[in-house]
Amino acid sequence: MCLNSVTKWSLQLSRSIALRLTLWYALLSTLLIAVAGSALYWILAEQLRQADSQILVSKIHAVQTALHNAGDNYTNLLHETQLEASTIRGIYIWVTRPRQGIIVRSQTFNPLLDGHKAFDHKPQGSQTQQWHWKVKKHEHFQVMAQRIAGNPASTIYVAMRTSEREHFLAFYRHALALSVALALGMAILGGYLIARRGLRPVHQLATIVDELSASELHRRIAGAHWPSELATLAGNFDRLLERLENAFARISRFSADIAHELRTPIHILRGEGELTLSRTRNIDEYQACIASAMEEYARLSQMVDALLFLARAEQDQQVLEKKRLNAHQEVASICAFYQAMADEQEVNLDNEVDASIVANSELLRRALSNLLVNALAHTPAGGSIRIHSARTRERLQLIVSDNGTGISSEALDRVFDRFYSEDAARMRRGQGTGLGLAIVRSIMQLHGGEAELESAPGSGTTAILSFPIIHPHQDKYPIR
Incomplete structure (x- = not known):
């Protein structure tokens, strides 16, 4: 019983124009909001990454200059490296050479090198390369490296902690998802109210049509108060009512005419019969009565044939x-x-x-x-x-x-x-x-x-x- 009720309710909803409009409106609104929010998220994330990349590039250039000026004097290079790392919180710098390994590092403890998951990427070629590295679940770094030609060659690594940035982007994603969900709910509610209000004239038209009966075919429903989408329907319905009114009037007149015309020969036949039966008559009088009745029967037959022909002729399917x-x-x-x-x-x-x-x-x-x-x-x-x-x-x-x-x-x-x-x-x-x-x-x-x-x-x-x-x-x- 419950399953039948749910099925019947589902069928009614599937036939509802208001529900269809609501779902399409909600889907379109949600899609637009999601697309706009995703585009803004991508622009924000890209701008933050580019800003961090500019910082890393500037640090690599500064360390490269210090490396060129220091030569084999690692003390000056270490000082410059520590100085560059201290200007911004969360910056880690280290320089490596093929045979010597790490020759300088800006901090004693480097989570990328000393943690349980050591950074192991190396740049290929002389172009600057960068990676996203995650040491722990919520500890993220953006790493940039560049190989410096020389004798011996060196590789400069600069890392920036981006955990705050990733947390901010994650919060933005959650807020965006929540906003889309709220927008979907509001779009469904608002869309349904708008659709119901917009379809109110349709319900009014249906109510007017339902109230019409054969005695009210003279009523007309078209007017300036209908929306343009329903004005044509109302006009067509008025023309239908006019045709029905004319058809009913014609049928009523036809029925009245038939009753009137059939009454005359029937009265004649009845009167002659009653007159003949009122007393005993001879054969000639009976024959005269029958002959008169036959004339009326012939006229009735002719009339019935003509009426049947007219009835068939008025059928639109007549070919x-x-x-x-x-x-x-x-x-x-x-x-x-x-x-x-x-x-x-x-x-x-x-x-x-x-x-x-x-x-x-x-x-x-x-x-x-x-x-x-x-x-x-x-x-x-x-x-x-x-x-x-x-x-x-x-x-x-x-x-x-x-x-x-x-x-x-x-x-x-x-x-x-x-x-x-x-x-x-x-x-x-x-x-x-x-x-x-x-x-x-x-x-x-x-x-x-x-x-x-x-x-x-x-x-x-x-x-x-x-x-x-x-x-x-x-x-x-x-x-x-």
Whole structure:
């Protein structure tokens, strides 16, 4: 149980942005402090070593001069050596020759020569050389030696006790390590507080989003108070809320429209059934009731099919199988299907389309059929319906125009809405569902195009289907 709690807590911490920022901030701060402290330590230690080296060099030069002046008079050389050693505390000087060994030494006791660990290095060549020598655990020396040519040759050794310097550098290292550790702790604490404060707007945004519900989609969260890093997110979220609000409103209207439209045929069916069952009737009356019910069933079936099509058309994943079609042939097949109806109504159908188009044949025919049905319904005897094509720079247009009754300006803004009909009585008589033009608009949206209507009362109506142009040498659709 405890292990599971620790594991869960570790997972939560690993997902925390504040913790990640804190660790990166602490790591960077500690690294910078450690690098800066190490650089200062190296500069300090190097400066101290160079200062000590300058002292040793000066002592070697002084002893070298005394050795040159003394010749074989070791008394004067010993005096000069002791004098040079006495000017600075902790200086030891001795001079050696190959066969004679040590000829002079500045002190009677020399810890480098008389201790348990005797100094045994010798310079190679005529250049000055130096070493760091440790006699005991805490007793350090810096030794410099130089060979002096002559007959016989001599070697001058000068040693300086550097225990205080090493102790000081050790204290500096410990202080630096302690400072880095304290800086790490302060960076973690301060970084976490800074990160939590910096991420406070994120928590505020999360709280606002969590409080939103379907009834509060009208709320907007973008504003000048958000940091620039969250302003874009807040703006995008507002646009998402706007799309959701529109979708909910559209679904609500759609549901209300469906309930309203389904209620009429259901009431008709129920009323006719109750009326028929109210008393015994003859066979002709029963058949009339069944025939009327069949008309309502057909209208319901037509409405359900149209609604299913619209629902599928609104799915973003809808993918069309499109081909390059001969638009004249497609229109000709639709005109042939409705020619009998047009002849009965004494309406002339003119197919003047001359273009190829990339589209789904079934959906194109359905859109044209809906437009022709509407045109035939509103064109009086002796009228005509003309179907032709036009091109713009980016669009290919199929245009269906009639010289019928036309549409009022008030209705023109709503004709593409579902279940809308300017002649409500006509819908009540079962002549249409009010979904034809809504289906046309959905079909055009699936093709990446647009559907428009231009009309005026008494001047006829023009329906324009605009398809995006795909040139034959640029597409993969062969003409059918």
